[in-house]
Amino acid sequence: MDEETDGIPLNRPAPRDVDAIDRKILGVLVDDATVSYAELGDRVGLSPPAAHERVKRLRRSGAIRGTAVIIDPKAVKKPLLAFVHIDTRGWGKTPELMAVSQYPEVEEIHTVAGDTCMLLKVRTEDTRALEGLLARLYETPGVTSTRSYVVLSTYLERPVQPGITEKWPTPKHMAEPLY
Amino acid sequence: MDEETDGIPLNRPAPRDVDAIDRKILGVLVDDATVSYAELGDRVGLSPPAAHERVKRLRRSGAIRGTAVIIDPKAVKKPLLAFVHIDTRGWGKTPELMAVSQYPEVEEIHTVAGDTCMLLKVRTEDTRALEGLLARLYETPGVTSTRSYVVLSTYLERPVQPGITEKWPTPKHMAEPLY
DNA sequence: GATTGCGACAGAATTTAATACGGCCATTAT
DNA sequence: ATAATGGCCGTATTAAATTCTGTCGCAATC
Structure with missing residues (x-):
């Protein structure tokens, strides 16, 4: 009794978008998904159960699509x-x-x-x-x-990173785009 | 006392290459690295500790480079x-x-x-x-x-697969290559 | 050809972590 | 104001990871 009951989807608690703490969690788990919730909580400033709750929500919302081993x-x-x-x-x-x-x-x-x-x-x-x-x-x-x-050499190969991309300031010599 | 003692590397027990069971293990863990060793053992026909031992060896040998969450x-x-x-x-x-x-x-x-x-x-x-x-x-x-x-659409995107690639038989109209 | 050493496995025991529960606080909506 | 909600913490319980011990089969050795 988790996802739905009798096929009727439960109205989820509004899939709040990922915040700064979520990003930190994702950042830790994308480097090593084997850390305990105790250590994860430490790293992001939460108690173990709170960290666990966050991860569960990230899984439910689909932000975390799964966990996989990286094979050489x-x-x-x-x-x-x-x-x-x-x-x-x-x-x-x-x-x-x-x-x-x-x-x-x-x-x-x-x-x-x-x-x-x-x-x-x-x-x-x-x-x-x-x-x-x-x-x-x-x-x-x-x-x-x-x-x-x-491919001759691979210098970087990593999964999707949670890090946010900073905005690009339009150079002075360029006109500001409409969109 | 696991990796080394006083900086002197222990002579490892000959990093035996991955066999069929190892591939099955990798196949399971690449789909979902959160399965318990009990279930992993079931799926590949081993006891939980044996499965655990295999995974530990795969990690030590570097075949498993790590575990990561897949972020949407x-x-x-x-x-x-x-x-x-x-x-x-x-x-x-x-x-x-x-x-x-x-x-x-x-x-x-x-x-x-x-x-x-x-x-x-x-x-x-x-x-x-x-x-x-x-x-x-x-x-x-x-x-x-x-x-x-x-990229307009992504139809497939997955981590390194353990599946073995079958040999390509040279077509009849082609000469057999030297190498 | 018997024996000894080694690697891999299974089952039980122990330790550790994951998960569930109850209460507290802050924010929001009524 | 006040009730409801969501997020968090501390604790308790359950489940899994990890360790330990003994057995088996294989291979190298004598």
């Missing part, structure tokens, strides 16, 4: 990272393309605005496995061409 | 995702570029092989914040140009 790619034999741009004939042919999401080497699929249609983030064991993936892509109906960017 | 980007006011390609004058100027890793909107920094030098994954509140980031990039010495791919 090399440990699971996927040392090769690449970004693949895909050009397609129209947007309609995506369903077949979505089949690639079944492959464990595909980590991200986006449609983008720019000089290409789609963008994939893939991780493979070696260049040969990447070639196999590209071969499968070319077999997919609708795919006209691909461009691959093989 | 919209909840922290970062609904806009973009990939930014950066062209630089030579590779030497990267140190100044690395300063962008301080910005919370930058999630990934890679050097790549292809028609560009570097690739950034960034998440901002809106197009204006992205403009601000690009402005800072252009101020960075060594940066000659950028190309941005604004």
Whole structure:
């Protein structure tokens, strides 16, 4: 008896948006989600149960979508990272393309605005496995061409950060935008 | 008395590589790292302490680099995702570029092989914040140009998967490669 | 080929943390 | 003013993490 009763959604207590303390909590948990609520409370200035309550609310509201272990790619034999741009004939042919999401080497699929249609983030064991993936892509109906960017070095790779982004002051020589 | 004694590293028991059970464990924990060792053990066919021991070993060996909450980007006011390609004058100027890793909107920094030098994954509140980031990039010495791919829709985005990638059989019409 | 050492596991015991509960305070709405 | 609400703290209870001990199987050794 938590989410709903008899299928009737309980009227939630107005999903208050994340405040400064929530951001601090997220900041701690994004670095290490294994900390105890006691330590989490200490770090953000709350008692353990209060910290727990906050985290529960963040989970309920969907701000925290889940908790996952971060796997070293090399440990699971996927040392090769690449970004693949895909050009397609129209947007309609995506369903077949979505089949690639079944492959464990595909980590991200986006449609983008720019000089290409789609963008994939893939991780493979070696260049040969990447070639196999590209071969499968070319077999997919609708795919006209691909461009691959093989990662040489990764200098930063981290999950979504809770840190707020400061506003950009328009330079003096530029006119203030309407929007 | 776990990692080392008096600064002398203990000779570890040969970091055995991940086996099938380890992969199943990683598969469970990458979906939900909050499961108890009791349930984890059930799912992979081990007793709770045995599962615990496995996870501890995976952590020690570095296969599990950490545990993190997955934050909904919209909840922290970062609904806009973009990939930014950066062209630089030579590779030497990267140190100044690395300063962008301080910005919370930058999630990934890679050097790549292809028609560009570097690739950034960034998440901002809106197009204006992205403009601000690009402005800072252009101020960075060594940066000659950028190309941005604004994500329209994300169809898949997940952490490193433990799933093994099957080998690609060379098509009949292709010669077998030397390597 | 028997033996000894080692690594992995299961079951029980213990310690620690997660979770639930009751009361207090501040803010808000009536 | 006053009642209601939401958020917090301190405590109590429950559940899980962690430790300990013994057993089993495997492999290297003699």
